[in-house]
Amino acid sequence: MQGPRDRLAQTALDAALGVKGVAGFAAPPGLSSLGPLFAGIDVVAEGRERYGLTLHLAAHLVPLLPLADEVRDAVAAAARHDGLAGELGRVDVRFEALEAER
Amino acid sequence: MILLLRALARVVAVLLPAALALAGLAVAIASVGSGDGFSLPWLAELIGLPSLERTVGDWLASLEADGPVAVVAALCGAGAVLLGLALLAGVLVPRRERLVTLHSGGEGEIAARRRALGHVGEALVKDAGNVTHARVKVRPKRRRGGRLRVTAHRTRPADPDSVRSAATAALEPLTEKLPLRAKVRTRRGERGARVQ
Numbered sequence: 223m224q225g226p227r228d229r230l231a232q233t234a235l236d237a238a239l240g241v242k243g244v245a246g247f248a249a250p251p252g253l254s255s256l257g258p259l260f261a262g263i264d265v266v267a268e269g270r271e272r273y274g275l276t277l278h279l280a281a282h283l284v285p286l287l288p289l290a291d292e293v294r295d296a297v298a299a300a301a302r303h304d305g306l307a308g309e310l311g312r313v314d315v316r317f318e319a320l321e322a323e324r
Numbered sequence: 325m326i327l328l329l330r331a332l333a334r335v336v337a338v339l340l341p342a343a344l345a346l347a348g349l350a351v352a353i354a355s356v357g358s359g360d361g362f363s364l365p366w367l368a369e370l371i372g373l374p375s376l377e378r379t380v381g382d383w384l385a386s387l388e389a390d391g392p393v394a395v396v397a398a399l400c401g402a403g404a405v406l407l408g409l410a411l412l413a414g415v416l417v418p419r420r421e422r423l424v425t426l427h428s429g430g431e432g433e434i435a436a437r438r439r440a441l442g443h444v445g446e447a448l449v450k451d452a453g454n455v456t457h458a459r460v461k462v463r464p465k466r467r468r469g470g471r472l473r474v475t476a477h478r479t480r481p482a483d484p485d486s487v488r489s490a491a492t493a494a495l496e497p498l499t500e501k502l503p504l505r506a507k508v509r510t511r512r513g514e515r516g517a518r519v520q
Contacts, residue, residue, distance in 0.1 A: 250437075274432075283444060285501055287427055290434040316423060317436035320444050 226309045227273055230301065231260045234275050234313075237300035243289045248280040248318035262318075268311040275312070280319040290315040329414030336411060424462060424470040426502050438462040438470070445472050445498060445506075452490035454482035456513040462504075469503030477513040484510045 224232070238244055247262025264276040275297070281289055294313045301310040354367035368374065386393045424441060427434040445460035456477045464470040472495065478487040491508045499506050 283447075285497075286436060287434060287501065290427070294431065312430075312432040314432045315434045317434075317440055319437070320440045322447075 226271065226306065227265050227267075228260070229304065230273055230275065230306050230309055231263045231265050233300045233304050233306060234277060234297045235260060235263060237296040238277055238279065238293050241289070241293050241296050243282050243284040244293065245280040245282050245319075245321055248278050250278050250316070250318055271309055272311045273309055274314070275310070276314040276316060278316050278318045280321060281317050283320055283322055286317055286320075290317075326414065326417050329410055329417075331414075333411045333414035337415075424464040424504070425468045428468060438464065441470075441472075441498065441504070445474060445495060448494045448497060449474055449476050449491045449508075452476070452487065452494040454479045454487050455491060458491070469505070472498065472504055472506040474506055474508040476508060476510045478510050479513055484512075 235247065239246070249261035262278045264278075266274045266276070268274045277293065277297075279293070293315055297313055298307070298310060301307050350367060351364070354362065354364050357363040357366070383393065387397050388394075422438055423435040424438055425433060425435045439462075441462045442460040445462070446458045449455055449458035449460065456479060458477065459475045461473045462470050463473065474491060474495065476487055476491045478484065487510045488508050491510070492506060495506045495508070498504050
């Protein structure tokens with residue numbers, strides 16, 4: 223049984239991977255707050271039943287700011303769809319690696 | 325430099341408490357005993373404190389008086405203070421941030437790793453004409469954005485100014501869309517280096 227933290231992370235992971243231009247998740251050095259299952263996503267409590275996300279992404283060589291906005295929109299839409307809109311707080315996007323599209 | 329001081333501070337932070345703990349343990353164990361056997365005088369004899377006192381006793385006496393030895397001692401004291409300050413700097417001075425903040429707002433922050441931006445910059449500059457290879461170092465600013473320090477190695481017959489202009493233009497996808505500024509310098513490439 224997943225808690226809201228894990229469900230939010232899973233939702234964000236699926237949503238971000240569906241955005242064109244995202245090559246994948248790239249875990250930064252150190253331990254993820256959620257363990258290896260969600261490597262590349264950190265979830266931090268921002269208050270009661272509200273969680274901030276940090277998405278560590280690998281991206282293709284595309285304009286980064288529009289891509290980050292698109293990822294954020296996709297995560298927000300997916301959270302709404304899964305009934306987690308109230309739990310979603312800030313979404314930080316960090317581009318850990320940039321790579322040419324294959 | 326700070327990285328070196330940080331490493332030194334970490335080593336000292338491990339070794340010094342370990343040495344103090346061992347010394348304290350030895351003194352504590354020796355304190356249990358008494359008499360001629362296992363005791364504090366025995367421990368002092370074991371590590372040669374009496375002979376050390378005979379060796380450095382005269383030097384310590386001259387240290388108390390004015391003279392060249394006192395000057396050496398003062399210099400050593402000043403050196404110890406400087407070493408202490410350097411170790412403190414190694415612990416307290418923050419590391420250079422590895423992320424460049426590209427945008428920050430209430431909805432969240434967008435940032436990119438310096439190395440990733442550097443690789444993109446290098447790929448862009450390599451596509452400029454007459455560049456054999458390029459190195460890009462990214463230095464983040466404190467709040468937002470950063471600077472790209474670009475070194476473009478040019479082919480030997482190429483004009484430096486035109487290569488600099490071409491490299492600056494090639495970086496526009498980064499410098500126009502993102503809060504990054506580029507400073508480009510060119511170097512003459514090695515003999516035989518070719519555009520890849």
